[in-house]
Structure formats: C-alpha cells, structure tokens
Amino acid sequence: MKTVTKTALANVKQNKGRNFLCGCAIALTTFLIFVVLTVGYGMIRVQLASVDAYYPSYHIMFRQVSEKNTKALQVHNDIEEIGLRMDLGQIIDDDATIIMTAMDNNGIRLNKAELEEGTFPKNEKDIVVSKGVLEELGIQGKLGDEITIPYQIYEKDGMGYAKEDTFRICGFMESSDLNKEKKMYFVMNSMEYAKQMIPEADREYRVMFRLADAEHMTTDEIEERGKEIGEDFGVPEGNVVENRAYLAANYTDPSFVKGMIVVIVMVVLAGILTIYSIYYVSMIPKVQEYGKLKAIGSTKRQIRQMVFREGMLVTALALPVGLLISSFLSRWIMKQMITFMAGEDPLMQVAAELVKNGEVSLLHWWIYAITIMAVLFTSAVSLAKPMRIAAKVSPIEAMRYQGLEKRGKKVRKGYQNLTIFRLTKANMVRNKKRTGITIVTLGATGILFMVVATILSCAAPKEIARKDIESDYKIKLETWGGDKMNPDRDWRQVQQNNPLTKAFIDQVRDVDGVEEVKVKTFMNGKIPKLSMDGEIWDANIIGLDASYAETLEKGEIQGHVTYEELEKGDKILMSANMLYWFPELKVGDSLKMVLNMGDDQVEKTFEIGAIGDYYASLGGSSFYLPQSVLEKMNPNNLNYILEITVNDQKKNSAYQELQALADNSEYLVTGSYEEQLQEWEKNMRLTSVLCYAFLIILGGIGIMNLVNTMMNSIYTRRRELGMIQAIGMSEKQLIRMLQLEGIIYTLGTLAVSVGIGSLVGYGAFLYAKTKHMFQISEYHFPVVPAVLLICVVAFLQVLLTYGVSANFRKLSLIDRIRYAE
Structure with missing residues (x-):
C-alpha cells in the first residue's frame, strides 16, 4: 500500500492548481462551519455570562x-x-x-x-x-x-x-x-x-x-421541581417565577441544545452540498489518469484507495489552515459584533467587557471536533462516486471519460451551422448531471439566504411598533384601584370626573399639525363565573366607533359577528387572549358581567358573538363593543384613549403642545409611535446582527462554490476548447462561449435561489405568523437582499469569466490541446 500512498501524494503534487482550488474550498468551508458554531454559541455564552454576572442567582x-x-x-x-x-x-x-x-x-x-x-x-x-x-x-x-x-x-x-x-x-x-x-x-x-x-x-x-x-x-427539571414545591405549599402557578435568564446561563437547557443542533445541521448540510459538488466537478478529469494506472495492472481497490487518499491528503492539508484562520478570525468577529451591539444596554456593556477581558472562552474543543468530523465525513462521502467511477470503467473508457451520462441508442441531432449558443447548449446538455448538481448546490444556499431574509424583512420594527400604537401620538388615562390614599384613581371615580372631556378633545384637535383624533372608550367590571387563583376575573371592555368595523370583522378567527349586530347590545366580541386563560370559552357561550357604572354596579349578560385576534394597538382589552352600546349602558364619561394622527412636517411642535396639554392633568400619560419604534429597533438589533451574519456566511458558501465550479468547468476542458479553436474558433468567440456558460449557471442558480427561495420563504413567513414570532403578520418580499444576491452572483460571473479568459489566453494552442496528456 506504500505505492498507493506515494502515487496519491504524487498526484497531489502534480495537480497543484486543481488541488489548490479544492484545498481553498475545503479551508473556506471549514472556516464557515467553525465561525457559525463559534460565533453562534459564543454570542449565547457571552450573553449568558453577562446574565450570570448581572442577574440574581436564585433558581x-x-x-x-x-x-x-x-x-x-x-x-x-x-x-x-x-x-x-x-x-x-x-x-x-x-x-x-x-x-x-x-x-x-x-x-x-x-x-x-x-x-x-x-x-x-x-x-x-x-x-x-x-x-x-x-x-x-x-x-x-x-x-x-x-x-x-x-x-x-x-x-x-x-x-x-x-x-x-x-x-x-x-x-x-x-x-x-x-x-x-x-x-x-x-x-x-x-x-x-x-x-x-x-x-x-x-x-x-x-x-x-x-x-x-x-x-x-436541566432547566426544565429545576422549573418542574419548583412548581411541585409551590403546589405543596399552596402557591398558585402564576406566583411561581423561574429565573430563566440565570438558569439558561448555568444549566443545560433542552431547547437551547435543540436549537444548536438545528443550526449545526443546517451548516453541515450546506458544507456537505458544497464539498460534494467541488469534488464531483474536480475529480472527473482525474479518472483519465487512473485509467492509465489500471491499464498497467492496478486493481480496483488500489484505484479507489488512490482517489480516496489523494482527496483526504488535500483535506488534511486544508483543514488545519481553515481551523487556524477560524481560530483567529472568530474572536475578532465576536468582539466586533459585541462592541457594535453594546450601545447603551447595560447588559450588553457587561458582555462587551467580558469579551474584551477574555473572561469568556470562545474556543471549545467540541467545536473543533464537530468541524473536523463534518469536513472529513463530507470529503469521504464526496469521494465515494469518483472512487466508484475510476474503479468501474475500463481503461479505454477511462481514457476518454468526461463525466458524460450514458445514453441509449438514439438519432443524433446535428446542425448545418454551428453557433456559440449551440456549442454552449451541447456542453450543458451532455453534462446534465454536473450542471444540475452545481445549480442545485448553489441554489440550496440561496434558498436558505432567501428564507432568513424573508423572516427579517417581515419582522420590521416599524410594523411591530405600529401594532403597539395605531396612531402617531396617544393620550391615555392612568388609573388603578385599591389605593385608600388615592381613591380618585379608581376607574369608578375617574369616569365621573374624567379629564378627557369634549373641551379637552377639542383643544387636542386645534393643535397645529393634528389631522385626526379618534376616541376609544372603556368600561370595566367582573365576570363572576370566571376566576384564576381564587381571584374573580376582570371584565375590561373597549368601546370603538364605526370606523373600526372593518378591523374588528377582519380579526375574527372563530364565529362571525358584524358591527351592526354588536350595536344591538346582546352580543360581545371576545379577544383570543382570553382563550389562553380560559380555553373552554367558545362562540355562543353566555357571560354574565357585573359592570361598574360609577358608584353603582349593573349586571349584564352577553353572548360571545365571535372571537378575534387583535393587536395591542386596538386597546389590548379582553372584550370589544361599539361605543354606542357602552354609552347607552353607562351615562358617565367613558373616554379612555385618544389616538392622534399628526402631520409629518409638524410632529415636533405638535408633540410638544400635546405633551403640554396632557401635563395639565396628573391622570394622563402619553406615548408616541417614535418611542415604540426606538424600543423595538433596540430589541431587534441583536437578532438582526446575528441573522445577517448568518446570511453573509451562507452567501460565502454559495460564492465559494460558484468560483470553484466555473473555474473547474473551464480548466478541465482546455483540450476540448483548444481543439475547437484549432478548427477555426476565434478568441472572441471563445470568450463569448465562456460568458454564455457563466450566464447559464448564474440564471439557473438565481432561478432556484430567488424562485424556490421565495416560495419557501413565504412558507416560513406563514409558520412565523402562526407561531407569533416577532409579531410577524404581514408578508414582505425581501427586495434588497434578493437584488443584492442577484448583483453579487452576476458580478462574480463577469469577474470569473474575465479572470479565467485572461489566464486561458496565456496558454498556446498546442499547450491547450496537449492538456492532460
């Protein structure tokens, strides 16, 4: 077997250019897998370490x-x-x-x-x-x-x-x-x-x-034991609070392990697709060399071992390089990301300090082990088919092997006139499998890119903030009950002396820049038959005017009731949030409520006409009714929230005047869309940075594969291209043919990436919407990421064609024809 190993080593030295490309691809794939694991796990560990240093330590x-x-x-x-x-x-x-x-x-x-x-x-x-x-x-x-x-x-x-x-x-x-x-x-x-x-x-x-x-x-076991102890001492489940941040930082979290496995599998699959495609394309021309060895007496097993050992030698050389580069760059990437995200967040500032002082270990043996095993396994699997091909074909077949598919007898279609497009088409058709593998491999990373980009595009802070506040500015009553020193704060008292009078609302409408003011009313009480932990459940009802009729009906998820039907006063619209606490409630049930009418209380029974799913911006209440119904039941001033739309050009001055009006009463609090937006942008910063970092890495895998595939496709056909030139093809026509091949690869890749990726991305959006991830509700096609993907792939295609053409011109026609002989 020494001869086999020496031959494999000689092949590595002989095919320096080709193996260098493979080695670079393997090193880059190693880097990508390692960095995803290191940065992904490191970000979590740094945050958890900062939680450990910052948060309480009870369980x-x-x-x-x-x-x-x-x-x-x-x-x-x-x-x-x-x-x-x-x-x-x-x-x-x-x-x-x-x-x-x-x-x-x-x-x-x-x-x-x-x-x-x-x-x-x-x-x-x-x-x-x-x-x-x-x-x-x-x-x-x-x-x-x-x-x-x-x-x-x-x-x-x-x-x-x-x-x-x-x-x-x-x-x-x-x-x-x-x-x-x-x-x-x-x-x-x-x-x-x-x-x-x-x-x-x-x-x-x-x-x-x-x-x-x-x-x-595990964290689940700790939480379960805590609930059991609480149950033994009569502590309601709602009063059992787990210190989740600290537990996640210090104990094994099954959900975290599952999440990490999902990420690792995604990255490894991307690596498998990439390295397999590289080996499949790169090893095909070497079958001719093994055919010569077979002709002089090498056995099938020896041929397979030569292919395998050569590939593994390249992997063995490239893998340490990838790991070394990864070890240095992953720490730098981590520091840059943490510094970028720190801002004014005290927790992230602690995290930045921990990374700066090297108090959190970012390099772990298991990351090296997983990366090495993934790359070695992928290389071994990727070499399986070239090994079978080299060992199976006869010496004569091996000498002329080009990776073409075997075809049955059929009539060959010829042309009187041969064009550049027909030549390109003939090459693509006779190499269907290689072309398909390349496009599918590149497209797979593109699909992942589009899925992540779709989720990020749909999780827009502007939309999420708008779900919290429907207008530009909001003035709301601040009330509470059970305060002997401030009985006037109780809603039963406030509705009798409400600062949101008609005169006040007119003042708001008169503010320069205010375009519209919508009033939401409120009534509260109790639902005697519903209780939680011994407490009778509150009945909070928001009253809305007729302009909300369409919004209410669109949000209905069970049953159907129109605004006009609700105006009759015997039916009520219930929020889906109630189902979380009382899943037994359903459309058609009757609910008896004891409602506060100032100092008096009135019993009223409603039929649940429909159940709707609504955002907090609608009022965040358990029940909804037309304002006219509340006004008929309760003669007091039930005005509760003012939703104010302001002209964009006059927002600053209008906000100041509105705030000054609200400051005249201690019962009023304010909020603006801009404040909510700033809060959500802050919350989404970490998620966006991590996701876009992941996108860049996935894009790197696709770009690497595109470079390798296009270069190998051209270099392995030097002899063929040289012979075509010998019978009359000009340099200009050759360049045009290479460009056309690149365009076909590019269009195929983009069709899979953007086409299928958009469909899969839409499916991911529907899943996220169902699971209420990031409060996603509206689909937005990721235009900018898609255009960026198209531009990058097209630019690389042009760049590669130019680079390969320039290198190809350096060879004489004789050298091209003699290639691989």
Missing part, C-alpha cells in the same frame, strides 16, 4: 407567601439556600413610583445587590436610597443624614392611608437610565422595620431559593 421565586409557609420553606430538604424579600409600601410621589422593599442577608446576596457607597440596613430605621429617589422627592442628603418620607403601606385590599417616618441614610444604590426613563425606583428598608409595620397575618414575602443538587438537573 425560583415564590410570590405572596405567608409567614407560616415562609418558615416551613426555610427548613425544606430540597432547598439549599433561601432569601426573603418583603415589599412593605410605596413612597408618595406624584411623578414617580418608588417602592419600599426589605430583604434579609440571603436575599441581598441572591439578588446580587450592590451599593455605590455605604452599607445595607443594619438598624431598624436605616434606609438605602438612590440619588434619583432624592431628586424625585426634592430632598438633599448624604450618608448618615436623616430624611422624613411620606408613604403608604400595602394592605390586602390595596394601599393604606398615608404615614410619615424618619430614616437614616445608610447607603446609596445606583439609579440606572432605565429607572429615570420609566420613573420607577426602589428604596431598601430593614427587615425589622418591615415586620414592625405589617402585622404577621398580613405579611406576604417573595421567597427566593436555590435547589439542592441542581448541578445535576
């Missing part, structure tokens, strides 16, 4: 746990560490929400709470605040200073009456930009103070704990 949290059950949980055998948090009240402030909370030492540690300066509460009247809290309250203070704060204690039926107490500042926590933007803050009191203020029977804890032996469990 499960129970809410609303009594004092008795809290003590029992503290000695539970399956719990290794437990921390307590109690929210005791809320500081009184007109502009911000400031929650008073208390935690024991374990709770502080499990929450990874940190202070900018000072210490956590040790004495009863100690308090930790932030500078943002002091600014909101208009108080100045430093460590050791005493401050007097008005607050309301949480009670079972809401919030109690106002109290006031004096505390000593023992520490300062950080105020994030998000706190300031949302105007949501926390202060930390001592647990002793919290227990003193709230009677034992009324205490409700948030119990945070870590399970014993969790290192041997």
Whole structure:
C-alpha cells in the first residue's frame, strides 16, 4: 500500500492548481462551519455570562407567601439556600413610583445587590436610597443624614392611608437610565422595620431559593421541581417565577441544545452540498489518469484507495489552515459584533467587557471536533462516486471519460451551422448531471439566504411598533384601584370626573399639525363565573366607533359577528387572549358581567358573538363593543384613549403642545409611535446582527462554490476548447462561449435561489405568523437582499469569466490541446 500512498501524494503534487482550488474550498468551508458554531454559541455564552454576572442567582421565586409557609420553606430538604424579600409600601410621589422593599442577608446576596457607597440596613430605621429617589422627592442628603418620607403601606385590599417616618441614610444604590426613563425606583428598608409595620397575618414575602443538587438537573427539571414545591405549599402557578435568564446561563437547557443542533445541521448540510459538488466537478478529469494506472495492472481497490487518499491528503492539508484562520478570525468577529451591539444596554456593556477581558472562552474543543468530523465525513462521502467511477470503467473508457451520462441508442441531432449558443447548449446538455448538481448546490444556499431574509424583512420594527400604537401620538388615562390614599384613581371615580372631556378633545384637535383624533372608550367590571387563583376575573371592555368595523370583522378567527349586530347590545366580541386563560370559552357561550357604572354596579349578560385576534394597538382589552352600546349602558364619561394622527412636517411642535396639554392633568400619560419604534429597533438589533451574519456566511458558501465550479468547468476542458479553436474558433468567440456558460449557471442558480427561495420563504413567513414570532403578520418580499444576491452572483460571473479568459489566453494552442496528456 506504500505505492498507493506515494502515487496519491504524487498526484497531489502534480495537480497543484486543481488541488489548490479544492484545498481553498475545503479551508473556506471549514472556516464557515467553525465561525457559525463559534460565533453562534459564543454570542449565547457571552450573553449568558453577562446574565450570570448581572442577574440574581436564585433558581425560583415564590410570590405572596405567608409567614407560616415562609418558615416551613426555610427548613425544606430540597432547598439549599433561601432569601426573603418583603415589599412593605410605596413612597408618595406624584411623578414617580418608588417602592419600599426589605430583604434579609440571603436575599441581598441572591439578588446580587450592590451599593455605590455605604452599607445595607443594619438598624431598624436605616434606609438605602438612590440619588434619583432624592431628586424625585426634592430632598438633599448624604450618608448618615436623616430624611422624613411620606408613604403608604400595602394592605390586602390595596394601599393604606398615608404615614410619615424618619430614616437614616445608610447607603446609596445606583439609579440606572432605565429607572429615570420609566420613573420607577426602589428604596431598601430593614427587615425589622418591615415586620414592625405589617402585622404577621398580613405579611406576604417573595421567597427566593436555590435547589439542592441542581448541578445535576436541566432547566426544565429545576422549573418542574419548583412548581411541585409551590403546589405543596399552596402557591398558585402564576406566583411561581423561574429565573430563566440565570438558569439558561448555568444549566443545560433542552431547547437551547435543540436549537444548536438545528443550526449545526443546517451548516453541515450546506458544507456537505458544497464539498460534494467541488469534488464531483474536480475529480472527473482525474479518472483519465487512473485509467492509465489500471491499464498497467492496478486493481480496483488500489484505484479507489488512490482517489480516496489523494482527496483526504488535500483535506488534511486544508483543514488545519481553515481551523487556524477560524481560530483567529472568530474572536475578532465576536468582539466586533459585541462592541457594535453594546450601545447603551447595560447588559450588553457587561458582555462587551467580558469579551474584551477574555473572561469568556470562545474556543471549545467540541467545536473543533464537530468541524473536523463534518469536513472529513463530507470529503469521504464526496469521494465515494469518483472512487466508484475510476474503479468501474475500463481503461479505454477511462481514457476518454468526461463525466458524460450514458445514453441509449438514439438519432443524433446535428446542425448545418454551428453557433456559440449551440456549442454552449451541447456542453450543458451532455453534462446534465454536473450542471444540475452545481445549480442545485448553489441554489440550496440561496434558498436558505432567501428564507432568513424573508423572516427579517417581515419582522420590521416599524410594523411591530405600529401594532403597539395605531396612531402617531396617544393620550391615555392612568388609573388603578385599591389605593385608600388615592381613591380618585379608581376607574369608578375617574369616569365621573374624567379629564378627557369634549373641551379637552377639542383643544387636542386645534393643535397645529393634528389631522385626526379618534376616541376609544372603556368600561370595566367582573365576570363572576370566571376566576384564576381564587381571584374573580376582570371584565375590561373597549368601546370603538364605526370606523373600526372593518378591523374588528377582519380579526375574527372563530364565529362571525358584524358591527351592526354588536350595536344591538346582546352580543360581545371576545379577544383570543382570553382563550389562553380560559380555553373552554367558545362562540355562543353566555357571560354574565357585573359592570361598574360609577358608584353603582349593573349586571349584564352577553353572548360571545365571535372571537378575534387583535393587536395591542386596538386597546389590548379582553372584550370589544361599539361605543354606542357602552354609552347607552353607562351615562358617565367613558373616554379612555385618544389616538392622534399628526402631520409629518409638524410632529415636533405638535408633540410638544400635546405633551403640554396632557401635563395639565396628573391622570394622563402619553406615548408616541417614535418611542415604540426606538424600543423595538433596540430589541431587534441583536437578532438582526446575528441573522445577517448568518446570511453573509451562507452567501460565502454559495460564492465559494460558484468560483470553484466555473473555474473547474473551464480548466478541465482546455483540450476540448483548444481543439475547437484549432478548427477555426476565434478568441472572441471563445470568450463569448465562456460568458454564455457563466450566464447559464448564474440564471439557473438565481432561478432556484430567488424562485424556490421565495416560495419557501413565504412558507416560513406563514409558520412565523402562526407561531407569533416577532409579531410577524404581514408578508414582505425581501427586495434588497434578493437584488443584492442577484448583483453579487452576476458580478462574480463577469469577474470569473474575465479572470479565467485572461489566464486561458496565456496558454498556446498546442499547450491547450496537449492538456492532460
């Protein structure tokens, strides 16, 4: 077998140009597989590592746990560490929400709470605040200073009456930009103070704990065990909260494993298609060489081994190069992506710092192992057919083998006049299989490209934001119930003294730039026969005018009811969201509601006329009725939301005036489409970067294959082309023929990529729409990616034809004819 190995090695040296192309293709495929795995897995690991450093470290949290059950949980055998948090009240402030909370030492540690300066509460009247809290309250203070704060204690039926107490500042926590933007803050009191203020029977804890032996469990097992413990202690499932971010960062997540397997399979399949096509095209002319060896006595097994060993030698040389390049570039790519995405997101800033300091390992042995096995396996499979061909054909057949398909006896069709197109067509037809494999291989990566591009095109932040707010600007009432100090915030009171009066709405309409104002009304109550965790379910009804009739009917997914039928007042339109909580509800069921009419309550029974699926922009309610029905039932002012359309040229000034109008009432809050859009663009940034990176890699696979296929197609036919030139074909005609062949490959590839890819992409859109992925609902053809794909493939075809033609001209006619002899 030494002779076989030496012959294979000699073939590698002899066919340097051809094997160099194969080696480059294998190295690039190795790089693509390795980078997809490294960057994909690395992005997840970096994010999870930043979560691990940034997020609390408890596994499960129970809410609303009594004092008795809290003590029992503290000695539970399956719990290794437990921390307590109690929210005791809320500081009184007109502009911000400031929650008073208390935690024991374990709770502080499990929450990874940190202070900018000072210490956590040790004495009863100690308090930790932030500078943002002091600014909101208009108080100045430093460590050791005493401050007097008005607050309301949480009670079972809401919030109690106002109290006031004096505390000593023992520490300062950080105020994030998000706190300031949302105007949501926390202060930390001592647990002793919290227990003193709230009677034992009324205490409700948030119990945070870590399970014993969790290192041997998956995330699903941890979550399931947490629910079982909660069930044993009467904790409703809705009050069992899994720390999913931390669990995903530290424990095996089955869904993550499945996701990684899907990505790996996709990349490996792309690599298999690519390398198989390369070997199939590149190995065909070498069969002639093996025919000579067979003529002088080589056995079939020896021939197969020569083909196999030559291919594996090329792979063995190219694979380390690909791995070496990948190892260096993947780290650089990773750093650039994380830096680009960091922005003002504190979590991503932590991730960028971890990558910069090298605290997260990006190179893993299993990535090298999977890449090596995938490439070796693909090379071996790709060599199978050339091995069979070389071993099977007779020496005479091998000498003239061109990879042409065997045909039965048939009448040969000839032409009196031979044209460039007929020559090109004859070459493509007699090499149908090679042409088909090349186009299908290139088209497969193009199909994947179009599918991903379609999903990204449909997940447009502008559309998603519009599903959250239908107009340009929104003014909405902010109400809540169960607050003894602010009973006027209850909707039953607000509807009797509603700031959204006709005069106010007229003022809004008079603002320069406002084009249209739509009013949505609201009525609430209870549905006695529906309950969840012992609580009677709320009946929230949005009232819409006749302009929404078409929208309501289009959204119906079960049953059908018209706006005119709803106006009769005996039927109601239910949101599909209700089916998540009460799947037993169906069209035709009767629902008795107890509705709030100011200080009075009225019972009203509705028949579910239809069930509809609607976006939050419609009101985000459980039920919908015509405004006229609500007005007939309730004489109070039910105006709830103003949807305001503003002229694009006057938005800035109009927004300022609208905000000034809303600021005149503490009951009103505002929002704009631009704010929602900015939020969604931020959320989609990571997804877009990862997906487009994946698209670029898939495009790289296709481009690599196109380069190899076109070059091999021309180089392996030097002798044939030389003989055609010897009988009269000019250089110009030869170049035109090569260009025409390239155009056929290009058009075939684009037909598969864009044509079939568009159909598969539409199927992916329908699936995403059904599963509510990225709130996708409207199909958008990915015009820009499709045009880019066409332009890149066409440009490469022109470039390749020019490059190959220039190289081909360097050979004399005799050298072309003598090629491979």
